[in-house]
Amino acid sequence: MIDHLDHLVLTTTDEAACVAFYTGVLGMQLETFGAGRKAFRFGNQKINLHVKGSEFEPKAHLPVPGALDLCFIASRPLAQVIDALQAGGQTIVEGPVLRTGATGRIRSVYLRDPDLNLIEISEYVDD
Template identity: 50%
Template sequence: MIQIKALDHLVLTTRDFDRCIWFYRDVLGLELVCREGHYALRFGVQKINIHRRPAEFLPAAKNITAGSLDFCLLTDTDLLEVKQQLDEYGVEIEEGVVERNGALGKMQSLYVRDPDGNLVEISKYQKQ
């Protein structure tokens, strides 16, 4: 049986590269890297590859649409502090802080949308 151990990266297609980079690098603090003309946002041992047009690199997903992602990012920062920082950047909170169940148990989450409309859940696990 195949044993998957972690998520390495996902691909986000953006309509507005500059706004996308502002949100993920400047607001959320991810590291922007560029290798051979390919852009990515790195955090921990994962990354988000940024494509500036559908199917920029092949093979690609079959139905590529900017704003169709819904994913969760983990933080060690208190979510009230995260909320305050998002407010300072003018990022609207979609929902939260609310309790959710993550892959490893109970967590607190808040939800925002990036400039393309992707739903970004920012979560912190509760101490067990």
């Protein structure tokens, strides 16, 4: 029945800080659509952005900033990701560690976005 994820919605308390993190730190493309709505595009997916208290309808029953735990597969080796994060002053809260992803083993590092969502950045590893 389900083939893949098209988009998800992230709720933020600070739109400017959120945009700076997802575009500046993670390198996603900012997209504006509809009546001034914003999204972060990467690959064939996107993250739609809602600002707490000004969410678009329909919305989740209890949209809360900081409640997400997202895992992204890096487009470059994880060592390069770690170097870029550290050079940009980002704090890695854990990793690199081995985990199990949707299609196999992954090596991951974890950090937090401005709303304290947990962001996992990973690379696939050979068994």
